[in-house]
Amino acid sequence: MALDYDLIKAWKFADVRQAYTEKDVILYALGVGLGYDPMDEAQLAYVYEKGLKVFPGMAAVLGYPGFWMQDPKAGIDWVKLVHGEQRMTFHRPFPAAGEVIGRSRVTHVIDKGADKGALVVVERNIHDAADDALLATVQQTTFCRADGGFGTGDAAPEPLPKVPATPPDHVCALPTLPQAALLYRLNADPNPLHVDPQVARNAGYPRPILHGLCTYGVAMHAIIKTLCDYDPNRLLYMNTRFSAPVFPGETLQVEIWPGVSGTVHFQARVAERDIVVLSNGIAGVKQ
Numbered sequence: 487m488a489l490d491y492d493l494i495k496a497w498k499f500a501d502v503r504q505a506y507t508e509k510d511v512i513l514y515a516l517g518v519g520l521g522y523d524p525m526d527e528a529q530l531a532y533v534y535e536k537g538l539k540v541f542p543g544m545a546a547v548l549g550y551p552g553f554w555m556q557d558p559k560a561g562i563d564w565v566k567l568v569h570g571e572q573r574m575t576f577h578r579p580f581p582a583a584g585e586v587i588g589r590s591r592v593t594h595v596i597d598k599g600a601d602k603g604a605l606v607v608v609e610r611n612i613h614d615a616a617d618d619a620l621l622a623t624v625q626q627t628t629f630c631r632a633d634g635g636f637g638t639g640d641a642a643p644e645p646l647p648k649v650p651a652t653p654p655d656h657v658c659a660l661p662t663l664p665q666a667a668l669l670y671r672l673n674a675d676p677n678p679l680h681v682d683p684q685v686a687r688n689a690g691y692p693r694p695i696l697h698g699l700c701t702y703g704v705a706m707h708a709i710i711k712t713l714c715d716y717d718p719n720r721l722l723y724m725n726t727r728f729s730a731p732v733f734p735g736e737t738l739q740v741e742i743w744p745g746v747s748g749t750v751h752f753q754a755r756v757a758e759r760d761i762v763v764l765s766n767g768i769a770g771v772k773q
C-alpha cells in the first residue's frame with residue numbers, strides 16, 4: 487500500500503537521550519568485526535578498555551530513534567523495507583563513555599513508483615549531552631519497497647558520485663563473522679529481517695541478511711585501516727549506497743580510489759559472489 491506522504495513527512499521523533507559506556511563502545515566495534523585479529527594492536531585499541539578509541543561508525547547506533555517504521559501508525563510494510571543509503575559527517579570525536587542526545591527529522595519522502603517503492607530520508611544530529619556540542623550528523627535513507635505510488639513527493643537529495651572507471655588503487659578484504667548480525671543487532675537495530683529465517687523468507691531472501699550498517703562499519707574499517715593508519719579522527723565523512731544484500735560470513739572486498747584534497751571514492755563487493763554490495767561510496771580523509 488502506498489504510504490501517507492503527509493503523515494511520514496511530519497513524523498514526530500522525541501529526542502533520544504542515551505548514556506553509553508566503554509562496554510557499549512566495545513560491543514559496537516566487535517559487531518563490525520574489529521578485533522578479528524586479536525594480535526593486531528591497532529584493532530585492539532577499539533575493543534580493549536585500555537586507552538579505548540571509539541570507532542566513528544558508532545554514530546549509527548547513538549541517539550537512534552529505533553525501528554519506528556514498524557509502528558502500525560506509520561502504515562509501512564516494514565518486512566519489505568531495506569536500508570538504501572547512509573551518509574555520516576563527523577564534527578567532533580566521541581568520548582569513550584558519555585551521554586548523547588539524538589534529534590531526528592524526516593527530510594525527504596520520495597516516490598519511486600508503485601512497482602519500485604518509496605524512499606524515506608531521516609537526518610539525525612547527535613549532540614554531546616554535557617555541552618550540547620554537535621558530534622555527528624547521520625542521514626539514513628530507507629527504501630520502502632512496497633510503499634511507492636503515492637504521487638508527488640520530494641526531489642531526491644544530491645546523488646552520490648559513481649566510482650572511477652579505472653582499477654582501484656587499494657583493495658582491502660575483511661571478513662564478516664557468520665554470527666555478525668546476531669551480534670550487531672544488540673547495539674540498536676532489532677529488525678527481525680536479520681535474525682528470523684521466516685521473516686527473511688517473507689521479505690524474499692533465502693536467509694537473514696546482514697544489517698546495512700554492519701556492512702557500512704566493515705567498509706569504514708577498510709578505509710581507516712588503509713588510509714588513516716587506524717586514527718578515527720582522520721575520517722571526516724563517509725557516504726554510500728547499499729546496492730545488494732550481504733549475508734553474514736561473507737568476505738567484503740573494499741576497493742578504494744584516493745581522489746583530490748582528501749576525497750576518497752570506494753565500493754565494496756562480496757568476494758565469494760563477486761557482486762558489488764556498496765556502490766557510489768565517497769569519504770573525506772584528513773591528510
Ligand SMILES: CCCCCCC[C@@H](O)CC(=O)SCCNC(=O)CCNC(=O)[C@H](O)C(C)(C)COP(=O)(O)OP(=O)(O)OC[C@H]1O[C@@H](n2cnc3c(N)ncnc32)[C@H](O)[C@@H]1OP(=O)(O)O
Pocket residue numbers: 551552553554555567568569570571598602605627628629631675677679695696697698699727728729730731732
Ligand atoms: C528506523 C527505520 C530505518 C530502518 C533502516 C533499515 C533497517 C535495517 O534493519 C534494514 C537493513 O539493514 S537492510 C540491509 C541493507 N540493505 C540492503 O541489503 C539493500 C541492498 N539493495 C538492494 O537490494 C537494491 O538496491 C534495492 C532493492 C534497494 C533497489 O533495487 P531495484 O528495485 O532493482 O532498484 P533499481 O531498479 O536499480 O533502481 C530503481 C530506482 O531506485 C534508485 N535506487 C536503487 N538502489 C537504491 C538504494 N540502495 N538507495 C536509494 N535509491 C536506490 C535508483 O537510482 C533508481 O532511481 P531512478 O528510477 O530515479 O533512476
